[in-house]
Amino acid sequence: MFRNILVHIPSERPAKPVIDVAVALTIARRSHLDAIAIGYESMSAAGMLVEGAGAGVAAVMGAEQERAQRSASAAIAVFEIEAKLAKIAYGTRIFAAIPAEAGQTISALARLYDMTIVLQPESSRASYDNEVPQHILFNSGGPMLMVPYIQKGPLDANHVGIAWDGSRLAARALRDAIPFLMGAKAVTVIAANEEASEASSDQLVAHLGRRGIAARVQRLTTDRSKIQGAILSVAAESNMGLLVMGGYGHSRLQERILGGVTRSMFDSMTVPVLMSH
Template sequence: MFKNILVHIPTERPARPVIDVAVSLTAARGSHLDAIAIGYESTSAAGFAVEGGTAVAALMEMEHERASERADSAISVFATEARLAEISYGVRTVAAIPAEAEETIGTLARLYDLTVVLQPERSFSSYDNIIPQGILFNSGGPMLMVPYIHKGPFDGRHVGIAWDGSRLAARALRDAMPYLTAAETVTAIAVNEDRENAGEVSLDRLVSHLDGRGIKARTERLTADQGNVHGTILSIAADSSISLLVMGGYGHSRFQERILGGVTRGMFDSMTVPVLMSH
């Protein structure tokens, strides 16, 4: 499991957090790591191509070259670290307009066991910010999102499971099983659980299921306002020294556009530890 990993290397934001996590995770598991960096072409320049003309063609070519240079520069930083770590790796660069980039990497990620991405930074305008959402909804597999404030290698010793009994939470649980079986501690977290009606997907049943697989888990049950569920989960993570969170990634379609669910959006904006999400 997780023998074939993909990492997105940002070209407009610091890439060190995601490089350190992806390389260390790959080295620890003896996996293969492919990296992709995307140089973003100006959408306004692309629009002029319809009009044709030698000058416009030259402008388009220049924009493409600049985008390719940005991607090459970012991927070279990754390649240096990968060589030093002596891992098996490959690199790929793409020059594309943002809308195409999101679709391209989301489709590419379908062939990997895990995709590693950097958390969006809403205060910093960047096309890199759109990539995690595209991968979450389009890859069909787990996504490990690294906080942009993260420093150092990946640490999967203390894992927290954000559990609500849903299909997406169950998918994330299965995807994270390699981490759970290797963890030193596991904390199962339920926020606003309806214990009388949870039935077969209660937190207690989850713990019993994990115990049957040789995974000992402690429980945390809390209540929170609906708008602060993600904050409550992150508070538990801090109090319990959790180094990896596992949760379902929620969203819905509106006007042919993917919209993140409230808790997922909150985690995208406020996460403090790496989060494995599955949709």
């Protein structure tokens, strides 16, 4: 698995954390890595075309598209330096689009890959790059590995934590993470506020054991609003290098809105997280 990987290279934010993880993972998995960067066209420039604002509109739109293309090209150039040094099999793609179209395009492309790697959104940096992970999570149909913007160096998946609540989404993320779990030296099932269920954490440990994956359970009892913080505390104390969890959300006016714990993890994650929806 993970033989065909896609990585989104931000065009408006530092890309080194996500490049380092993607390149190292490609080497370790002997995979093919495709990188995509998006240059964002101004919404106001696009609005000029819609409103039919007379002479000069085509020139303004052309210049805006060229600016967006240059931004994407610069981001891909940074990636290519590292990819060539690592001598990996890779491809690149750039395009310019308004933000609404960008999310749809990259999500559709991600459906062709075993996994997509993205950079964690950073609220202190206003950028449309921040919107990409949410689009991919809800619309790609596959696993998304989100790298913290504070990440230093490659992914360390020797100790993997599984955020488990017995739900369909948790099960989906678990299945998508099997290649990581098979190679891990330690696996911890984190069960927060667990209730009696046919899909209990103990049953999960037994299931993993039948696949040759030795796992232990760590149970937590905490307020619902503090679950994300408790999970990250366990990850830090146990020196976990990867968390696995379902990506929760709900629909509002046909838009996907992040659920509470998922939104908190987007905002505050300190280790790479593999999410599936």
